Amino acid sequence: MSGFDVVRKDVEAISVVYLKGYLDAHTASDFENALQQLVDEERIQIVVNLSELDYISSAGLGVFMGFIEDIRVKGGDIKLAELSDKVFRVFDLLGFPVLYEIFLNEEEAIQKYQ
Amino acid sequence: MKKRILFFIFPALLFVAIFVSDFHRVQSGEILITPLAREILITCSVLILALQLIWDQKNRQKDLIAQMQGLGLSIILLWIPSFIIQRQVYFDTESFGLLAPFDLFIWTILAIAFVVLLFRILMYLKFMIYIQQSRNTQRNFHFFFICVLLLMLFDLNISTGRIPEGITERILFFGRSLWRNILMGGVILSALINGLRCKWIHYLKRGQKWLVLILLAFIYPFSMTFLFALPEAIDPYSQLLGTFAVAVVMFWAIYGAMAIGGVLVQLPTAGLMDRRVEEIASLQSLSATIGSIFDVDQLIVKTLAQALRVVGADYAWLELKEGDGFRIAGREGIRENEIDSLPIPGLVPVRDEVLQKESVLLINNIARDKRTEHWKRWRKVRAGSLLAARLQYKDHALGVLYAVREYSFGFVEESRGLFKAFADQVAIAIENAHLVELSIEQEGYRQELRLAHEAQMRLLPRSMPEIKGAEVEGLCLTANDIGGDFYDVIPVSSNRVDILVGDVSGKGASAAFYMAELKGVVQTLAHLFTSPTDIVAEVNTFIRNQFEPGMFVTLIYSIYLPVRKELQIVRAGHLPAIHITQDQVHLFESAGLGLGLVDTVQLRESLEESHLKLEDNQAVVLYSDGVIEARNRKGEEYGEFRFQEDLFDVKALSCQTMMTELRRRFESFMDDTPMHDDLTMVILKT
Numbered sequence: 001m002s003g004f005d006v007v008r009k010d011v012e013a014i015s016v017v018y019l020k021g022y023l024d025a026h027t028a029s030d031f032e033n034a035l036q037q038l039v040d041e042e043r044i045q046i047v048v049n050l051s052e053l054d055y056i057s058s059a060g061l062g063v064f065m066g067f068i069e070d071i072r073v074k075g076g077d078i079k080l081a082e083l084s085d086k087v088f089r090v091f092d093l094l095g096f097p098v099l100y101e102i103f104l105n106e107e108e109a110i111q112k113y114q
Numbered sequence: 115m116k117k118r119i120l121f122f123i124f125p126a127l128l129f130v131a132i133f134v135s136d137f138h139r140v141q142s143g144e145i146l147i148t149p150l151a152r153e154i155l156i157t158c159s160v161l162i163l164a165l166q167l168i169w170d171q172k173n174r175q176k177d178l179i180a181q182m183q184g185l186g187l188s189i190i191l192l193w194i195p196s197f198i199i200q201r202q203v204y205f206d207t208e209s210f211g212l213l214a215p216f217d218l219f220i221w222t223i224l225a226i227a228f229v230v231l232l233f234r235i236l237m238y239l240k241f242m243i244y245i246q247q248s249r250n251t252q253r254n255f256h257f258f259f260i261c262v263l264l265l266m267l268f269d270l271n272i273s274t275g276r277i278p279e280g281i282t283e284r285i286l287f288f289g290r291s292l293w294r295n296i297l298m299g300g301v302i303l304s305a306l307i308n309g310l311r312c313k314w315i316h317y318l319k320r321g322q323k324w325l326v327l328i329l330l331a332f333i334y335p336f337s338m339t340f341l342f343a344l345p346e347a348i349d350p351y352s353q354l355l356g357t358f359a360v361a362v363v364m365f366w367a368i369y370g371a372m373a374i375g376g377v378l379v380q381l382p383t384a385g386l387m388d389r390r391v392e393e394i395a396s397l398q399s400l401s402a403t404i405g406s407i408f409d410v411d412q413l414i415v416k417t418l419a420q421a422l423r424v425v426g427a428d429y430a431w432l433e434l435k436e437g438d439g440f441r442i443a444g445r446e447g448i449r450e451n452e453i454d455s456l457p458i459p460g461l462v463p464v465r466d467e468v469l470q471k472e473s474v475l476l477i478n479n480i481a482r483d484k485r486t487e488h489w490k491r492w493r494k495v496r497a498g499s500l501l502a503a504r505l506q507y508k509d510h511a512l513g514v515l516y517a518v519r520e521y522s523f524g525f526v527e528e529s530r531g532l533f534k535a536f537a538d539q540v541a542i543a544i545e546n547a548h549l550v551e552l553s554i555e556q557e558g559y560r561q562e563l564r565l566a567h568e569a570q571m572r573l574l575p576r577s578m579p580e581i582k583g584a585e586v587e588g589l590c591l592t593a594n595d596i597g598g599d600f601y602d603v604i605p606v607s608s609n610r611v612d613i614l615v616g617d618v619s620g621k622g623a624s625a626a627f628y629m630a631e632l633k634g635v636v637q638t639l640a641h642l643f644t645s646p647t648d649i650v651a652e653v654n655t656f657i658r659n660q661f662e663p664g665m666f667v668t669l670i671y672s673i674y675l676p677v678r679k680e681l682q683i684v685r686a687g688h689l690p691a692i693h694i695t696q697d698q699v700h701l702f703e704s705a706g707l708g709l710g711l712v713d714t715v716q717l718r719e720s721l722e723e724s725h726l727k728l729e730d731n732q733a734v735v736l737y738s739d740g741v742i743e744a745r746n747r748k749g750e751e752y753g754e755f756r757f758q759e760d761l762f763d764v765k766a767l768s769c770q771t772m773m774t775e776l777r778r779r780f781e782s783f784m785d786d787t788p789m790h791d792d793l794t795m796v797i798l799k800t
Contacts, residue, residue: 024790055743057791058598058619058668065619065711066664090739094668094687095707095720 003027006034014045014113016106020052023060031063039067044076047109051082056090068099077101081109121166125159132156133222140218153270156352160226164233178245178314179322185238186329189337192231195224196340196347225351228344232362239369245314254311258304262361265297269357305365309372315380327377334370341366396423396536410547414444417540422446424536425501425529427517432505433465434513434544440465443513452494460488461516464502468514474503474534479522498522501529503537507545515540567592570600573633579605582676584728584800585769586613589777591740591793598625599738599792600633604640609677612640612649615688615736615794616669628661646671646684647723650709654686654717657710666710670736674728674798681726681734681798687711689742692735692758693726694765699758702726733765733772733799740791744780747787752780769799 004027005020015038023031038046048064050056068078081103083091091097103109132155135146147155243255268291318326341363349356414432421430429447433440442453463485468475477500480486489497498521505512515537519525570592578586588601598618605611614636618625635656639649650671657667668688674681683691687708693700704722712720728734737757744752764775776795 058617058666058739061708062619062664062666065666069663093689094666095705095711098707098716098720099711 004030006030008034008038010043011110013043014047014110015043016047016049016110018049018052022055023053023063024055024057025059028057028059028063031060032066035063035067039071042074044071044074045113046071046076046078047081047103047106047113048078049081049106050087051084053084053087056087061090061094061096064096064100077113079103079109079112081106118166118169121162121169125162128155128159129222129226132159133219136218136222137215140215150270153352153354157266157354160229160233160355160358163226163230167230167233167237178242178317179325181238181241182326182329185235186333188231188234188238189333192228192235192344193336193340195227196344221351225348225355228348228359229355232344232359235366236362239308239366242314242373243308243311243369245317251311254304254307258301258308258361258365261297261300261304262358265294265301265361266354266357268294268297269353301361301364302368305368306372308365309369312373312376315373315376318377323377323381327374327381330370330374330377334374337370338367396420410544410551411444413543413547415446417543418444418446421515421517421533421536421540425517425525425533426519427501427524428520429495430515430517432513432515432540433461434505435511440513448495448518455494456492457488460486460492464500464516465514468502468504469511473506474501474530474537476501476525476527476530478525480518481522496520499524501525501533503533505537505541505544507541512541512544569630573600573630575601575603578603579611581605581611581674582608583679583730584674584676584798586611586796586798587769587773588796589773589794591789598629599740599794600629601736601794601796602633602636603796604637606640606673609675611674611676612646612672613674613736613796613798614669614671615738615796616667617688617738617792617794619666619668628665628667631660632657632667644673645723646673646682647718647721650684650686650706650721651714651718654709655714658713661710666708668708672734672736672798679728679800681728682723683726683734684721684723686717686721689737689739692737692761694733694735694761695729696731696765699762728798728800730800731766733761733769733797735761735798736796738792738794740789740793741780741795743791744784744789744793745787746784750783752783756783769797772799773797 003021004023005018007018007020009016009018017031017034017038019031021027035046038044064078071078079101080091080096082105083102088102091100091102096102101109101112103112132147132152135152138144138146240255244251315323315326344363345356345359348359418430418432421427427447429445431445431448431453432443434443442450445453464475464477467485477483477486480489480497480500486497486500495518497518499519501517503515505515515533517525517533571590574590575588578588586603588603590599590601592599599616600618601613601615603611603613616629616632618629618632632653636649636653639652643649643652650669653667653669657665661667666687669686670683670688670691671686672681672683672691683702683704685691685702685704685706687706690701690703693702702724704724705720706722707717707720709717711717726734742752742754742757746752760776760779764772767775773795780793
């Protein structure tokens with residue numbers, strides 16, 4: 001089973017989170033911690049880059065849902081960028097495109113904040 | 115047993131024969147058996163008896179003290195005949211003349227008794243020599259025997275009269291014959307070599323050593339007073355036995371002297387040896403304790419009691435690391451308030467040194483040592499010398515073990531290593547106990563999971579309802595003990611069956627409990643509402659109100675109306691249902707958000723309900739992502755297409771065999787790879 005990795009990059013007020021590998025019940029907590037840290041630092045303009053994400057399970061999707069309301073109440077947002085077809089299909093099935101702004105590339109998502 | 119009796123009867127008969135011949139000779143002066151034959155016969159019968167003795171000893175319990183007692187007893191028994199012999203002198207080598215028949219009889223008996231007892235003594239000595247034997251031990255002892263046998267053969271020559279030699283010269287050590295002197299030297303040399311084998315002394319405890327010394331101090335000089343006279347007494351009866359007696363007496367004289375010397379030399383260190391034995395025993399009993407006690411507090415109590423034994427301390431205590439500080443986890447021989455009465459900086463230098471530098475510290479004189487200078491003001495208890503050891507497991511220190519004697523120089527230097535070994539054992543024991551406690555907790559958790567899994571499995575429908583003109587079949591395989599997948603088939607009325615498959619997000623137990631809750635809610639809603647959209651919307655309301663934020667549920671809900679042969683279906687974030695007809699596979703990719711993501715109004719807007727007329731021999735499959743996302747060992751995904759192909763292949767089968775065949779195909783694809791996600795599937799077949 002491939003691993004999972006979270007890398008974060010700050011671009012001015014915006015933080016970009018890169019997810020890599022398998023995001024499932026076992027690795028969801030890593031992602032959760034990364035988001036929690038951003039919220040703690042009050043960096044709530046977040047772009048999640050999913051270009052290198054191979055798989056996302058319902059537990060992984062749950063992480064997005066666990067933070068979105070809190071972040072939006074504070075005036076921030078989570079925007080998604082560079083989803084592979086497969087990952088997009090999972091998001092799509094669940095109806096995420098209604099809930100989240102999804103961008104073809106990272107720059108567009110960052111620009112949307114500015 | 116019969117054999118043993120033979121071993122007695124045969125030599126006894128031989129002796130009777132010899133006695134008869136001797137008797138005849140005494141009476142008439144006629145010689146029935148030649149002296150050579152007579153000697154050989156006597157030697158043979160004695161040898162047979164000796165074999166019996168060896169056999170006897172092999173079967174006896176090997177207790178050193180019992181053997182020593184046997185030795186002493188044999189010597190005392192020897193004294194009795196020699197006492198008799200000294201009273202009455204039977205000397206007349208040439209003709210046995212002047213002997214009354216009764217005297218001859220006594221003489222024969224005594225000679226046999228002498229030899230048997232001497233042989234016994236030799237056997238007892240052999241037992242002692244053989245204790246903790248090395249490869250050379252047996253060889254040395256056999257060397258002695260060979261020397262004795264050669265000596266006897268040599269003397270057999272004499273008895274045939276070829277080399278005349280005076281009795282006294284022949285019996286007592288050295289005579290004129292060079293070869294005989296060399297052989298005698300061999301006997302003495304082998305006795306000396308064997309005399310060095312005194313390992314049995316090590317096995318005696320201090321008290322036993324004293325006992326043995328006293329015993330030897332009496333027996334040995336006592337035996338010397340008469341033993342050397344024995345050969346002279348036996349010799350007239352049989353020269354060979356006389357020679358044998360000389361050798362054995364010589365052997366005993368040398369070995370006994372050396373044994374006394376050995377015990378004397380080892381007496382001063384006897385206490386130390388006992389201590390070593392005690393130390394090893396206590397380490398062993400600690401190991402046993404480790405294996406049997408898993409309660410940390412109880413373990414500490416036991417180990418401290420043993421710590422006192424191991425190094426002979428007056429009191430001991432144990433500090434365990436707790437957070438940044440240390441806590442006295444146990445004590446023995448000292449009260450807690452007594453430890454606490456130590457001036458506050460008192461332990462710190464010792465503790466620091468043990469934790470950071472030496473893993474074990476010995477302070478011989480507490481009053482004079484810089485590290486323990488505060489202890490002078492420790493009024494409540496006496497403290498003379500100290501041992502402290504780090505309790506270390508792998509590379510982290512668990513705490514410090516202290517042992518104190520009331521007097522200075524109370525511990526020997528060797529105790530340092532021992533105390534360290536002991537502390538290592540204690541550290542392992544404590545760590546072990548912690549691990550066991552942890553695993554017991556985990557076992558409890560596993561047990562919970564198993565119960566939850568059972569509960570979850572009970573939540574799945576046990577039997578499928580009868581549906582007019584259709585069949586339904588469900589399957590749920592869980593990856594771990596419990597998962598978030600569920601399905602239900604609810605016979606609402608004779609004209610309505612609700613079929614649903616859902617997946618609660620999240621992992622493990624919580625997902626399973628939410629699932630259980632959800633099942634009850636859905637069952638109720640099914641009876642209250644007639645449209646799948648309404649039911650799904652109500653489920654959303656429930657999830658929004660009851661579930662923790664971030665949790666969501668994907669659900670596909672369908673209502674089958676057998677009379678109309680109609681299926682109403684709503685997809686809420688779940689994988690689309692598959693419709694299989696005779697010539698195609700179709701997906702119900704209607705829109706619909708997952709439940710719990712948005713409020714019910716918004717959800718309703720997203721939902722799209724579809725209605726489908728099912729004709730004969732068609733099937734609808736509801737399933738979870740575990741089916742299509744399963745990967746085998748090669749990393750291949752089972753995948754949507756493979757699943758749809760397989761479904762199309764089996765479409766003609768009955769509902770139940772369809773399910774069986776699909777499962778078989780899935781399992782052969784997975785080839786025993788452990789599943790990563792739950793797998794749930796329901797088939798409705800018309």
